[in-house]
Amino acid sequence: MDKFIIRGGAVLDGTVQVSGSKNSSLPILAATLLTREPCVIRRVPDLSDTNYMTQILAQLGAAVERASGTVEIRAEKVKHVAPYELVRKMRASICVLGPLFGRLGKCTISVPGGCVIGDRPIDIHLRGLQELGATIETKAGDMHIKRGRARSGNAAHGGREINMRGKHGPTVLGTGNLMMAAVLTKGTTVIEGAAAEPEVEDLADFLAKMGARIEGAGSRRIIIQGVKELHGAEHTVIPDRIEAGTFLVAGALAGRKVTLKKANHHHLAAVISKLRESGFEIDATAREITVHGRPSWKGGTITTEPYPGFPTDMQAQFCALYALAEGVSAVTEMIFPERFMHLPELKRMGASVTREGATAIITGVPSLSAAPVMASDLRASAALVLAALRAEGSTEINRVYHIDRGYEHIDEKLTQLGAAIERVQV
């Protein structure tokens, strides 16, 4: 189990390249199960989560070859049982559900267990599949899902309409699962209350390259005409907007001038707007974003929302930024109201934070001090790395495997920018 030792105070300066999106890669890799023909996916980040996904595909019978960022998959024959030992390691393995159901009309997969960022039910995924005609039986921790007769739907909009709205807003992987199930289901499926995240649009783009007929991805209403079969395709995943956002905060907190290459600023509008409100100068061009650091900055108010609102996956990183800001900030988490594992660790470093339900009230302090801290989940860990970059002394961050799930070579990239960060094998 590795740990990071970060000596605070180094000034970040320079350029770093954004990796391909983790949260696009996972469903897109799963979507290759929809065809027996070969698929090539490029710019897949080298992360433990993408490795789990390729292992799951291999276990399901696909031939998988991976060379740096390019993954070639040929799922000539596919088994319908997703192995528990791998599935339990990653919640996102739920995204094989849609493709297995779409291609084989059946799927057995374990019910996902608890998650550190809060209760993460899959009721909406299942409701969507039921509307597509699935029957679901749960036995000994496994869900056995089989295709029955799909509703033909109402003639007014020419298809079956499936409402995916949940009490915390739309579901990203649920929308992906339903799209992947519906592309090979006869007739027209209309998904209402769909997630509009760029990762959903990226998946739809890949499915369209495979021959799927999808309209409206990136909006709240997606219309899918089922086709008989899909063919192989090549695709390059979009830049990781959360990795990019995290490096923008690093540049803001501890940088002089940090430029992100191969980034898409359109996907980061809410994050960039909050950084500007704090006083940071940001230049954005078609493929690059530059943030200029400053000695002091203002706090702010954030409420996480579905895209295009402020992303929950950037909430922890902004808590680190606001810990050192002028004034009092308020950060409200509306997607996963318990996603505040980073707060007690930030407090160990001297942050002044209180919690009122789903809101963190952060009173900025002039400096943070190094302390041994524990990474708890991916984005909480990123927040600790950010705080450590600016803390006085050397911060030891344990359990960095959480960070390795979602940030490709983060220690190397930060070193390239001038950070004093060391990975130590314990």
Ligand code: EPU
């Ligand atoms: N929800 C339900 N029922 C469902 C599905 C979701 O009530 O059947 C609720 C969730 O509990 C949550 C809200 O709906 O309150 C939204 O969850 P969503 O389903 O959108 O989350 P997800 O698709 O499982 C993806 C990302 C997460 C990201 C969320 C929200 C991947 C692999 N994961 O999860 O990313 O936080 O969308 O944007 O795409 C991360 O990268 O650190 C991460 C956790």
